[in-house]
């Protein structure tokens with residue numbers, strides 16, 4: 652039996668929204684299935700494929716969902732699936748890629764018809780929401796961590812990295828001094844998962860929780876380098892380009 656791996660591209664999907672989508676997927680098929688998102692948190696594509704193989708899958712269909720599914724991801728997925736299926740441990744497993752949803756006539760049209768037929772809600776008595784207090788100034792922070800959650804870092808198990816970093820910062824007692832932001836692809840995908848730390852201008856390869864902990868403890872708290880994980884320094888932060896001390900720590 653073919654297993655189905657539903658994949659969406661929704662970095663901003665809440666946990667509740669993701670669970671609702673899981674329920675929709677469950678209602679759509681009786682075959683063994685799983686839902687992943689290709690950015691931000693949760694299982695990576697390879698983790699999900701590996702889990703299906705361990706669960707006994709011998710044929711897997713990757714089915715993109717979401718309207719529209721990003722063209723760049725769609726173009727990239729066949730090669731990524733080929734990468735996984737060419738690994739010797741996956742040799743007995745057939746992998747296919749389903750069609751992009753917006754190119755199917757019936758499904759999306761029916762869904763939109765149902766949506767248009769459902770009652771809508773008036774906003775007549777709703778309080779206007781733009782300009783609320785608290786959204787005027789940036790937080791007071793020392794370090795800005797840019798955590799790549801682009802699809803290639805996600806594939807390299809960047810799943811949940813920003814959450815792991817926030818937890819490590821909290822454990823080290825520096826949560827309030829670090830602003831952690833997720834980004835799309837910032838280019839050195841082959842060295843992913845990537846975290847860029849400013850104002851240091853240093854970029855790091857952060858493959859797992861142990862590396863995240865070292866980044867927090869060594870770089871942010873102690874002001875030391877992390878040569879084995881360091882992959883890049885922004886030009887203005889390079890020693891020949893500045894006159895102020897290169898490293899700072901949280902005091």
Ligand code: FES
Nearest residue numbers: 799801804836840
């Ligand atoms: S996807 Fe992270 S650097 Fe490209």
